[in-house]
Amino acid sequence: MNRDWDTLWPLLVGALGETLQMVAIAMVAGGLSGLALGLLLYCTRPGNLLANRVVFGILNAIVNIVRPIPFVIFVTLMGPVTLQVVGTTLGTEAFIFPLSVMMAFGTSRIVEQNLVGIDPGVVEAARAMGASPWRIITTVLVPEALAPLILGYTFLFIAVLDMSAIGGIIGAGGLGDFAIRYGYQRYNWMVVLVTVAVIVVIVQVVQWLGNRLARKALHR
Amino acid sequence: MSESRVGAGAGTPVIELRGVSKAFGEGDGAVRAVDDVSLTVRAGEIFGVIGYSGAGKSTLVRLVNALETATAGQVLVEGADLTALPERRLRGVRARIGMIFQQFNLLTSRTVAGNVAYPLRVARWPREKRAARVAELLDFVGLADKAKAYPRQLSGGQKQRVGIARALATSPTILLADEATSALDPETTRDVLGLLRRVNAELGITIVVITHEMDVVRSICDRVAVMEQGRVVELGDVYDVFAAPQADAAQRFVGTALHDRPSxxxxxxxxxxxxxxxxxxxxxxxxxxxxxxxxxxxxxxxxxxxxxxxxxxxxxxxxxxxxxxxxxxxxxxxxxxxxxxxxxxxxxxxxxxxxxxxxxxxxxxxxxxAPEPGDEPGxxxxxxxxxxxxxxxxxxxxx
Incomplete structure (x- = not known):
């Protein structure tokens, strides 16, 4: 057992590094493009700032089609596109691409839902002051919805962490791959438990941080 | 009242509506919120628009700052025909018209000072000038000590004062007040109406007051238009309307404000x-x-x-x-x-x-x-x- 862990610890740390890299890049790339997509969804909704039935209809349909696809299938489905964009369909980089894309679609809905809660009167007040749509998006919509957005991104972090666990299927490594290969397949339940414990700690820390920031953003 | 006004060219038209209509929806389902309205608001006056909810008064006032676009007729503000201007130009017009709201519509993510500074940022004022102007405005509305507070921490009356300070920030010539006191208790209403009087008298700003309370019209307006089903059914000096209301709606509103005669x-x-x-x-x-x-x-x-x-x-x-x-x-x-x-x-x-x-x-x-069911409750x-x-x-x- 002890001899096992001498070799397993470095592997666990390496897997943790891979997971954090995948999640971090997906959070930034997917999170930002998802924010843009979510804002666009919200603004083009009938009756809103940039109301456009056609654009909204198309975006809404795409998001609705992509989101229910099980992620493990989505990764293989994206294979040809990943090959074009990343140059390979194997490894961590090749996995980060579909992860970011799925993250973007997931984020767009969360962002849109949180923006719906904004009082339309505040947007109207900004319009009445002569603010342009772009200014309203950046200085009214996002700041007014900041607290729920922070909580939304905290939720998304955990969803991405979850999705990243299947990285092993295309050789991306990470904690999920580590738990399956060195724990499940070798009947070493301790490895599975330790991996789960690491993930639980990460989630706890992120959730605590998210709650704290959201409370701060609420100005209560 | 009019003697104390400093507005230059008092009495000249600042807002002119000519045969203005606004329909929502199309075809048979279309609703005419504003139906062929013509009226003139003169410089330096406090003009009231009274009606029950659904009478079209909120839509009417939004035609003045082009938050809504007319489907027929002309809207002239200081001589410029808004119905002929593209959206980009309309933003410039809106910036010269202040607006306050029933629900105040303050930015919850910004402090009182941040809210008042917002229109100045939109108008690209430099930071130092902004700070000085915000201090001046908060002083005017009596909230200098609340600059760093967030809207959540204020009472309704204080929120409306912030709304007024914000609406005045860029020195507009016109202030639109959309049911500005309807969410306030009677005492706070008096305070806010007093402040609006000061805005009119000391700053010479023309005010358009939208309300369903005849008491508001009675206490601050010079002239009033009574609206019903999208139309102006009566228009005149407030005193004349009180003395001899002609339209049914006008008579009902006058009845709500005067209690001097025994039933x-x-x-x-x-x-x-x-x-x-x-x-x-x-x-x-x-x-x-x-x-x-x-x-x-x-x-x-x-x-x-x-x-x-x-x-x-x-x-x-x-x-x-x-x-x-x-x-x-x-x-x-x-x-x-x-x-x-x-x-x-x-x-x-x-x-x-x-x-x-x-x-x-x-x-x-x-x-x-009788007033339609579902109109103003109580x-x-x-x-x-x-x-x-x-x-x-x-x-x-x-x-």
């Missing part, structure tokens, strides 16, 4: 306590009715006791009535009334034994439609009282 029920109770001769004497501007009344009582040796009434201000001018019980031999009362009628509007209510329902004072049962007036007030006012109204 039939109150009159019946009055007659139990005061069986003698009752007369209602109108009190108006100019005629020194109060003095005349008591002087004539003395001269004709008639004892008079005020048993009901009220005198308040309409557009800064006295308005109301006194109901008096008279005690003297009939011929002296007759002579007294004859003399009084030369100077004031008098309604003879008779005595408890021989009650008089002056035919001119009472409208037949074919009264106005409207305090009943159809009966409404009839009395209207009848009496009509009676006095000819002058």
């Amino acid at each position: 039939p029920e109150a009159l019946a109770r009055l007659r139990e306590r005061h069986p003698g001769r009752l007369v209602t004497v109108g009190v108006r501007e100019g005629a020194s009715t109060g003095t005349d009344l008591f002087r004539l009582l003395r001269e004709h040796e008639v004892d008079g006791a005020v048993v009901y009434g009220g005198i308040s201000e309409v557009g800064d001018r006295p308005f109301g009535s006194l109901t008096v019980e008279l005690d003297a031999p009939d011929e002296r009362i007759a002579a007294f009334l004859a003399a009084l009628r030369e100077r004031a509007d008098v309604v003879d209510l008779g005595t408890a034994e021989r009650p008089l329902d002056d035919p001119r004072a009472w409208r037949p049962a074919a009264g106005p439609a 409207d305090p007036y009943g159809a009966a009282r409404d009839d009395v007030v209207r009848g009496n006012l009509r009676n006095f109204g000819g002058a």
